[in-house]
Amino acid sequence: MTCDQTKALFADYWSRSLSGTNEAALEVHLAGCEACRGELDRLGRLWRELELLPAFEDAVEPGPKLRPRFYETLSAYRQGLESAPAPKLPPGPRLASLWPRRVAWQVALSCALLLMGIGIGFAVRSAPAESRGSEVAQLHAEVNNMRQLVALSLLQQQSASERLRGVSFAYRVEPSDSEVLAALLETVNHDPNVNVRLAAVDALHPFAASPAAREAVIQALPRQTTPLVQVALIDLLVDLKEKEAEPELRRLAGMASDPGVRQRAQWALEKLQ
Amino acid sequence: MKTTDNTLMAQVSNGEISKLAMLFERHHRALFRYFVSMNRDRDVAEDLVQDVFFRILRYRTSYDPGKPFTAWMYQIARHASVDQAQKRGGEVVGIAEYAGWHVEPASPAAGPEERASHNQSLGLLQRAMNRLPDDKREILVLSRFQGLKYEQIAEVLGCEVGTVKVRIYRAMRALEQIYLAMEKEKAS
Numbered sequence: 001m002t003c004d005q006t007k008a009l010f011a012d013y014w015s016r017s018l019s020g021t022n023e024a025a026l027e028v029h030l031a032g033c034e035a036c037r038g039e040l041d042r043l044g045r046l047w048r049e050l051e052l053l054p055a056f057e058d059a060v061e062p063g064p065k066l067r068p069r070f071y072e073t074l075s076a077y078r079q080g081l082e083s084a085p086a087p088k089l090p091p092g093p094r095l096a097s098l099w100p101r102r103v104a105w106q107v108a109l110s111c112a113l114l115l116m117g118i119g120i121g122f123a124v125r126s127a128p129a130e131s132r133g134s135e136v137a138q139l140h141a142e143v144n145n146m147r148q149l150v151a152l153s154l155l156q157q158q159s160a161s162e163r164l165r166g167v168s169f170a171y172r173v174e175p176s177d178s179e180v181l182a183a184l185l186e187t188v189n190h191d192p193n194v195n196v197r198l199a200a201v202d203a204l205h206p207f208a209a210s211p212a213a214r215e216a217v218i219q220a221l222p223r224q225t226t227p228l229v230q231v232a233l234i235d236l237l238v239d240l241k242e243k244e245a246e247p248e249l250r251r252l253a254g255m256a257s258d259p260g261v262r263q264r265a266q267w268a269l270e271k272l273q
Numbered sequence: 274m275k276t277t278d279n280t281l282m283a284q285v286s287n288g289e290i291s292k293l294a295m296l297f298e299r300h301h302r303a304l305f306r307y308f309v310s311m312n313r314d315r316d317v318a319e320d321l322v323q324d325v326f327f328r329i330l331r332y333r334t335s336y337d338p339g340k341p342f343t344a345w346m347y348q349i350a351r352h353a354s355v356d357q358a359q360k361r362g363g364e365v366v367g368i369a370e371y372a373g374w375h376v377e378p379a380s381p382a383a384g385p386e387e388r389a390s391h392n393q394s395l396g397l398l399q400r401a402m403n404r405l406p407d408d409k410r411e412i413l414v415l416s417r418f419q420g421l422k423y424e425q426i427a428e429v430l431g432c433e434v435g436t437v438k439v440r441i442y443r444a445m446r447a448l449e450q451i452y453l454a455m456e457k458e459k460a461s
Contacts, residue, residue, distance in 0.1 A: 010445070011423065011438035015416075043445045046398065046452065050417045053399055062305040066319050070297050070326055077330055078290050146291045153298035 160193040167199040201232040227258040278342035344428035401452040409444035
């Protein structure tokens with residue numbers, strides 16, 4: 001292997017993507033070529049140091065206005081698409097040939113078209129509420145879909161403050177949205193940040209009508225070890241008047257390690273009587 | 274299971290415009306860093322991120338679901354960056370003017386001399402990066418800062434993977450030369 005061929009392998013060597021054959025060939029060449037060995041070493045050091053530059057990690061963050069700007073643009077774009085008129089097609093020569101040449105026929109045809117227009121107008125007017133209602137429902141569904149996406153995206157972010165924003169977005173989706181409910185329950189059970197877990201417990205209130213949500217809240221209770229979150233879940237169960245939670249509450253009232261939690265569980269049992 | 278970028282973009286392409294929000298959440302930070310690395314101006318970088326997602330919307334029907342979304346997005350980002358540079362007449366903000374740019378401090382365990390030397394050396398490397406010609410800086414940014422694989426970089430730049438590897442080697446050599454020259458300047 002020549003020096004030039006060796007240098008073509010440097011990039012793979014630095015990124016640790018060298019194949020076994022090439023690695024062996026590189027080692028053989030390096031063993032006998034001090035110049036290539038030195039260069040690979042020097043440049044490799046710089047390659048590793050590049051990782052320490054600020055742009056490499058999270059040191060460079062966009063400003064807070066970028067996200068709202070994007071969502072505004074997206075929303076405007078969608079509105080533009082929805083309200084865009086259908087492209088105008090030039091009238092074909094066939095259509096022009098259908099128009100009569102004699103004035104009397106022209107007047108007759110115009111009157112017929114006018115009457116037809118009035119008829120269509122009445123027909124459309126007789127069933128407007130239904131079609132308008134379906135348009136509004138469609139728009140409503142799309143807005144909800146967008147909010148759901150934002151909430152789900154934010155709940156997956158690394159930063160706790162972003163996840164908190166995701167929780168607050170969850171209030172804006174339909175309470176029947178099972179994906180957002182699942183994401184909130186996941187947050188309650190597994191988010192490493194107590195504040196995010198607490199906010200997620202609060203955000204579960206609107207989902208109270210769902211039996212699955214109520215059951216999931218009861219199941220979440222024994223998984224929690226932080227007294228603050230345990231108390232928040234107990235309060236939620238009391239708000240929901242969830243009698244099914246009594247066995248779990250009795251267990252907490254007798255066995256919870258935190259006296260505040262024991263007391264709150266006892267209070268909840270009394271409330272649910 | 275997490276929906277892949279390619280699937281999301283295919284959905285956007287088919288008219289599900291709102292799915293772009295998911296792609297924005299996944300990629301806007303990385304894109305922002307790419308533009309800051311290339312242009313060294315936060316405001317311009319934010320405008321460019323906005324521009325990229327707008328272009329994705331406009332050209333959504335031209336997306337080929339068989340190709341990786343990331344490479345396609347960086348292709349668009351490059352075009353946006355070039356257009357922006359032309360608008361500004363090639364003006365580039367100097368590193369000293371970019372207040373938000375500072376090197377990572379050395380580990381707290383290091384002594385004061387060691388830390389100062391570490392910071393100086395990284396500061397020098399940062400300035401050397403900024404003095405690299407655009408094409409060389411770009412390939413290092415895509416590879417080292419954006420974490421793109423060589424195959425993806427080849428897609429973005431429209432060249433062979435082998436060419437990418439050779440260009441990376443050349444960029445590293447150029448970086449070393451600039452770095453050493455600056456070190457000499459400093460010593461004299």
